[in-house]
Amino acid sequence: IMASYTQVSYLTIIGVAALPALLYFLSVAMFVRIEAKRSNAQQLEDPDAPGIVEVLKKGWHFLLPLIVLVWALIYGFTPTYAAGIAIASVIVASWLSKQPMTPKTIVEALVQGTRNMITTGILLITVGLIINVVSTTGIGNIFSLMITDWAGGSLLVTIVLIAIASLILGMGLPVTASYIVLATLSAPALYNLMAHAQLVDLLVAGDLPQQAKAVFML
Template identity: 60%
Template structure:
C-alpha cells in the first residue's frame, strides 16, 4: 500500500519493518505463553461452566449482584476464550437468569400500578399469602408488589414465568431477552482491554512501541463505557422502549459518558483538580441514573454550565507581565 503513496517504502525500509516486527513479537510471544497457561486451566477444569452456574445461585434475585458476577465471569472466561466463545458459554447458562430478573422488575411495576392478574393467581395467593390477596388490582408500593411476586415464586417458580407471557407484552419480552444477551455480549469484550490478559491492548502496544502493561491499564481506563452500558441495558428500556424514550436515554447517556470521561481523565477544555473531577463524576451519575428525569435535566444544566465556563476560561489569554 505504501507504493501508492508519495513516500514509497524502499527494500531496506521493508527489511527494517520486518526486523522491528520480529523484535516486538518477542515480548508479545512471552505474554502469549502466560495466556496459554490460563487457557489450559479454564479448558481442563471446566471453570467456565461452573462460574456460570454459580451466578444464578449467588445472585439470589438481585440484579446488581447478577451483573457483577457476570462481569467477573466474563473477565475470567475472556482470558482464555475468544469473545464469541466466552459469550456463548455465559449466554447458555446466565442469559435465562438475567432475563428472569429483568422481567421480574417489569412485572413488579405492573402489579404496583394495579394491573389485573389472572384468577389463578388470586387462588394461589389465598393459599400461600392470604394477607396479600386484597392488594391485587389496586395501586401499591413496589415492595408490596415484589412481595406478591416472591410469594408466588415460593408456591411454584413456573407460575411467575408463566405470568410473563400472560401479563407482559410480547414485544417487551423480546426486548428484555435482547437486553439480557446484550449485557453478556458487551461484558464478554472486557478482557480485550482489562489487564492482566488484554491481547488487543498488547497488540497495540507492540505496534506503538509502548510498555504492554501500562498500555493495558490505559486501555482499561479509556473503556469505562464498557461497564456502564450493561447497567443501562438492565435498568432502562434502552432496547425495548418507544422511540422517544430510547432517544432520550441515548442523548443523556452520551453526555453522561462525556462527563465521566472528563472526570476520569481530569480534563475537559483544560486540566482540573480533584474537586472539579468529583463534580463531573456526580454530574455523570445524574445524567445516566435510570428513570429519574429531574436528575437528568439537572445534570445536563450543570454540565453545560460547567462546559461553557471551561471554554471561556481556556480561551482567556494568560496574564503576562511586562519586564520592569
C-alpha cells in the first residue's frame, strides 16, 4: 500500500521502516516481560516441544512464499500480482513437504481465504467511501490547515499531532485502513511544510531557478 501510494520502491520503505519496526517489537517484548514479572507468571516447561532447529528442518519450505512475496514487491510488481505469485508459491512449497496440497485442498484453501477476506473487503469499501467524502467535501484540506495552524509551522509538532491522530484512528481501524485515511488527511500538511522549508532554503542559498525567480518578480 505504501509503495503504491507514495511511488517509492518497496526496498526503500523497508529500509526506512526497519528501525521503527524494531523499536515496536522491542517495546512489545518489554511490556510483556514487565507484565509477566508483575503477575508472577512462571515459564512453562514442555519437554515435548520441538526446538527451533527441528522446526526449521520440518518447515523450512514455508519460508519460500514469504521470500517470494518480498522479492516480488522489491522487484517492482504490484501488490496484487505479488500476492498472486506468493499464493502460487504456497502450493509449490507444499509439494516439498510430506503433506502436499491436492486439488481439493487448494480449492478449500481458496474458499477459506475468500471467506476471511469478506471482513477486510467490507472495511476497505468503507474506507473508500470515507476517502471519497474527504476528497469531495474538502475535509482533508481543512484537517491539514488545522494541523498546520496548531503546529505553528513546526515540522516536529506537525509530526507529533499526526502521530496522535494515527493513534486515535488505529483504535478503530486496521493498519491498512488507518494508513490510507491518515495519509489522505495528513499528507497535504506535511507536504506544504516541507515544500515551504525547501523553498526558504533555496531562497537563502540563492539557488532558485530562473523560472521561479521570474514568477516571484511577477
